[in-house]
Every structure is written in structure tokens, then in C-alpha cells.
Amino acid sequence: MGYRSEVILAIDAVLVPQFMATLAKSPEARSFCFSHSDEVIKDYCEPGGLLFRWDDVKWYDTFEEVNAIMDFIGWAEAERVDYQGSKADGDNFFRFVRLGESYDDIDIQGYAFDIHPTRSIEY
Numbered sequence: 001m002g003y004r005s006e007v008i009l010a011i012d013a014v015l016v017p018q019f020m021a022t023l024a025k026s027p028e029a030r031s032f033c034f035s036h037s038d039e040v041i042k043d044y045c046e047p048g049g050l051l052f053r054w055d056d057v058k059w060y061d062t063f064e065e066v067n068a069i070m071d072f073i074g075w076a077e078a079e080r081v082d083y084q085g086s087k088a089d090g091d092n093f094f095r096f097v098r099l100g101e102s103y104d105d106i107d108i109q110g111y112a113f114d115i116h117p118t119r120s121i122e123y
Contacts, residue, residue: 005059005100009069010113012093013048014083015076022072032065045113059098073109 011019023030034040037052044051061067076090083093094110099117106117 002058003060003101004056005054005098005105007054007057007059007098008051008096008115009073010044010051010095010115011049012112013046014081014093015090016048016050018075019050019072022068022075026064026068028063028065029068033069059100077109 023033033052036054038055039051039053041051043049059066061070073094073096076094079090080087081090081093082088091110093112095113095115096107096109097115097117098107099119100106103119108117
């Protein structure tokens, strides 16, 4: 069983080379993204962009694959990257949203893309 989350990670083409370098260092993360995600959208919103979606996933930071992805996110938040001839904050080039099972368990990082959590009642 375990605690489950719904997770989306969208990455602008500007950060994809660094993300791929992260995946090259972690075969578990590479497999988790490209073989065990519920959806992969290549060229998301623009050529070279990526979106990964996981439904009902155990998103524990003790798992190497999750830790590698979160390390990439930490890097992006702290880094200034080359963009159109100048430096820009890395957190403008990705969006991470995680919805946990608990109603108030929501993590949002990065500012790129129009991806927002919603909660609803269904019957």
C-alpha cells in the first residue's frame, strides 16, 4: 500500500540538457521517467520541452529515482541559466506539482507552464 501522490513535472527545453545529464547519472530515474510514468509528452508546449505525469505513485525522497529528480529541481531553483543571450532564474523553466492523498498535501515548485492543482468532489 503506502502513501500515494499524483505528480507532474514539466521542463522547458532550456533545462532539458541538464535534466538528461541528471538521468544519465541515475538509471533508476531514467527508467522511472521514460518507462514507469503514466504519461510522457515530448515537445510539450514547444520543441524540446518535456512533461512527465505519474498517477498513484509512491513519491518518497528515500527512493533514488525521486531523489535524483528532486536534486534536479533544487539545482534549477538555485541556478541562473543562459536564455536568449542573458541569465535567467532556472525556476522560470520548469513546473513541479505533487498532490498527496491528504487534502492539504500539495507541493508546487517552479513558475513555467500553466499547470495548477485542483480538488473537486465527484459522485
